Structure formats: structure tokens, C-alpha cells
Amino acid sequence: MSELISANLPYLLAGISVGGQYALIAIGYTMVYGILRLINFAHGDVFMVAGLIMVYATASLPIYVSVVLVLVFTVILGVVIEKVAYKPLRSAPRMSVMISAIGVSYLLQNCALYFTGGLPQIYPTIPFLSKVIKIGSASTKMVTVITPILTLALVFALVFLIKKTKIGMAMRAVSKDFETSELMGIKINNVISMTFVIGCFLAAVGSLLYFSNYPSVIPTSGAMPGLKAFVAAVFGGIGSVPGAVIGAFIIGICENIIKGMGLTVFSDAFTFVLLIIILLVKPTGIFGEKSTDKV
Numbered sequence: 001m002s003e004l005i006s007a008n009l010p011y012l013l014a015g016i017s018v019g020g021q022y023a024l025i026a027i028g029y030t031m032v033y034g035i036l037r038l039i040n041f042a043h044g045d046v047f048m049v050a051g052l053i054m055v056y057a058t059a060s061l062p063i064y065v066s067v068v069l070v071l072v073f074t075v076i077l078g079v080v081i082e083k084v085a086y087k088p089l090r091s092a093p094r095m096s097v098m099i100s101a102i103g104v105s106y107l108l109q110n111c112a113l114y115f116t117g118g119l120p121q122i123y124p125t126i127p128f129l130s131k132v133i134k135i136g137s138a139s140t141k142m143v144t145v146i147t148p149i150l151t152l153a154l155v156f157a158l159v160f161l162i163k164k165t166k167i168g169m170a171m172r173a174v175s176k177d178f179e180t181s182e183l184m185g186i187k188i189n190n191v192i193s194m195t196f197v198i199g200c201f202l203a204a205v206g207s208l209l210y211f212s213n214y215p216s217v218i219p220t221s222g223a224m225p226g227l228k229a230f231v232a233a234v235f236g237g238i239g240s241v242p243g244a245v246i247g248a249f250i251i252g253i254c255e256n257i258i259k260g261m262g263l264t265v266f267s268d269a270f271t272f273v274l275l276i277i278i279l280l281v282k283p284t285g286i287f288g289e290k291s292t293d294k295v
Helices: 002-036 043-057 063-089 094-116 142-164 166-176 178-183 188-213 223-236 241-260 264-281
Strands: 132-135 138-141
Touching: 002 043, 002 138, 002 142, 002 166, 002 188, 002 223, 002 241, 043 063, 043 094, 043 188, 043 223, 063 094, 063 188, 132 142, 138 142, 142 166, 142 188, 142 241, 166 178, 166 188, 178 188, 223 241, 223 264, 241 264
Parallel strands: none
Antiparallel strands: 132 138
């Protein structure tokens, strides 16, 4: 038994780490959906752009300055996307907004393709995160240990913000009833902008952790992590922050255990099989609530 645990420990640790990274992306999906009822398909590509910003920033700046720039510019990018691509369509049919989100996704990928020439960009080494440590019989990077701790700390901070602060109360009100909240004097635009700020900030943190483990950035680097984070959000109950986090950890752990079993080719497929099962068994997800239509 101990030999089995010892053999699978590296995969379990990697799964917890990857799950935390998916969770940081999934929160962005679930928050935007909770407020706007919009699946922000460009969110995974914002994550990819954060990786490229880090690559280019470290070419001429110290690591610690580059990290700050990644966080700041990723947040600015998210706010600009909301103002340019989503705000003008706020009263449009949902399908129009979804098409706009897909368009933004392809725009970001093509811009990345233009600037990189399609060549993989080597992600810089962040000394602290890349330090190798030993846990039991397994050797792993510091980022593997830091990721779940940092993820949970950020989630608790976010839950505190949503439950205890004025902007958090406004977010909850808008997610319950958009039109009534506006009539009650809540500044809808500020709430939506703050939602994108938080989501993109967490995506930027997720990119720092993710690319420390997978140090190569290409224009489609955000596609698969973004899809898996979206599945995690649906699995947990889209609109629920705790649900998105739990769903992400489950997907990350299962994915890496499958790799440990020698079935690497099926690790990505598992995520989407899980999505099909959850949609068949409980379409609202683990923590999702049935929506009621007003008459």
C-alpha cells in the first residue's frame, strides 16, 4: 500500500497544483456568468496573453517588476475587452454577446500569432517557484506546493469580499436581479468592471503558476486550460465560486492520476466525458441552483 501511495504521490501533488491553476481561471468564468449570464470564451486567451506579457517583460525588466506588470496589464486588458466587446451589446440577444466573445478569443490568438510568428516562447524561470523540494519520496517544484495554498487564500479573500464588502453586496444583488439592482441605484457598470478586474487578476496569477510548470507559451496555450476551467465551473455549478474551485481540483487530480496510470492520451478526454455525465445527471452542477423564470 505504501509503495502504491509513494508511486502515485508525484501525480497527486501535480493534480492538486494543476487543479488550483484551473480554479483561478474557472473563477473568472463563473463570476462573469453570475453577473452577466455570459460565457466569456476569451478568458482562456487572456490567460495566454498574461503568459506572453511575462515573456516580453522579462526580456528587459527584473522578474519582480515583470510580475507586477503582468498583473496590471492583464487586468487592463480584461476591462478593455468588457468595455469594447461586451458593454455595447448589453441589451442585445445573448447569442450576439457569445459571438462577440468568440470573436475576441480569435482576435487575441491571431494577435499572439502575429507577435510571436507562431513560434513557442520560452517562459522565464521564476527562481522561488522553480526551486526543487522533496516531499516524502517525491521531488517536485515549489510551485506545486504554493499553488493550492495561494489558490485557497485568494478564494477565501474573494468570498470575504463578496460576503462582507459593499461592492460584494452589489455583485450579489446584480447576480440575483440585474434590472431591479439598476433601479435601486446600484452602479451596474462599476460592478461589471470589478468582476472583470477580479477574474483577470486571478487568471494572471494562474498564468504565473501554470507556465512555471509548462514553460512554453504559444497562441493556443490558453485554449485547453480555458476549456478545462470552464468544465470545472459547469461541474461545480456555474455561478458558484466554491463549486468552480472544487470542480477544478477534482478535474486536476483525476487528470493526473489518469496520467499516472499510463493513460495520458485519455487525460484530456476525461474532462469532457465528465462534462457529459454531469449534464446528464445534474445539469446545474454540484452547487448550482435551478433558475426560476419570472412571470
